[in-house]
Amino acid sequence: MNLSDLQHPAITLSSELDGFRVEIDAKGERADIVLNRPPFNVISMLQREQLRITFEALDANDAVRVIVLRSEGDHFSSGGNIKGFLEATPEHVAKLAWNIAAPARCSKPVIAANRGYCFGVGFEISLACDFRLVTPTTLYALPEQKLGQIPGSGGSARLQKMVGITRTKDIVMRSRRILGQQAYEWGVATALVPDAELEQATDQLVDELRSFSPLAQRTAKKLLNDTEDSPLTVAIELEGHCYSRLRSSEDFREGVEAFHDKRAPKFVGL
Structure with a gap:
């Protein structure tokens, strides 16, 4: 699918989707945003803006009831394109948090299906979703301290609301990696399922959400x-x-x- 197919009035970007694709199942009233830049699904600066526009377009699509954010391969996303931060203008960087908050602003339920690495912006956009499904392979992290930075797309703020300041400082200031099991126990994840059952669990949650008003x-x-x-x-x-x-x-x-x-x-x- 091309970005132009989503018919969003604010589209001013390239018609080619950068690092992801969109699948719409009208019969199932479902849309999937699939990260597909293997092997680690690194998220570029352009991709962040396109993801925001895509969420807005799907929010306006009457055929879609539930949105799923998932990925191809063993890892959800290892984070952003590090070099891109040095090349981006201050004005562009200032929009990062707004773009990544698109799932939260979307009026429809948004599910993040996380397996493998879910670092940096990959973790931040998942935190902006309504439901997070994890597996024993899932690793959450905000590793920006290792780059001399802090999370810049809402990660530390959203996480602190969920787990409190003590645990958030431990994760952010030490760049700690949190396993799926711990994320579930701390209330960061909605459910913990076997890795081989992540897709099935996602399908079941979509169907459950579709059954409500x-x-x-x-x-x-x-x-x-x-x-x-x-x-x-x-x-x-x-x-x-x-x-x-x-x-x-x-x-x-x-x-x-x-x-x-x-x-x-x-x-x-x-």
Whole structure:
């Protein structure tokens, strides 16, 4: 697939996708963004911008309910193109965090399927996803200290929200690698599955998410993102407003009727 096929109005980049491809399964209501620059799927500067545009385009695509970010080969991504940082302008570097936060801004559920190396920007974009599936081979790391740098695309900030300042300092300031098992135990990963079952687990999660109301899922994701830093009273107040709005939706009526009829609901997203 070419970038132009996604029909995004903000496309000003090359029509060729740099280091990844997009697969859309309209019947399965699923889109896969597949990193495919073997063997380590290094993420270039151009690729970061294209990934952001791709997430925005898929968010606007009515045929897609769930987005999966995955890779070819034994490793998700060993990180960014190190030399590219020296060549990039300050203005370009300033956009890095915004580009990598695209999965979080996307209104649809985003799953990261991580195996093997998941370093630097590979870890950061996974942290911006809603669900992270890992295997015993998964290695998470933010190794920027070894380059005389710090994470620059939201990695340390997102990680600190998940695991606290003590563990984050241990990971960031020592460039420590965290195994999939530990990531799961610390709450960084949603699930730990055998390496050979990662694709199957991803498929199952996609189908599970598709079974819910698209409107309710969009609402839940935005509410949780928006209230992450809010005082409890504000979060409860916003939750109440969202709940009230959903009560007038067709999906809520369908859900209630399906519950009483003892049948599977047929949600339409309205």
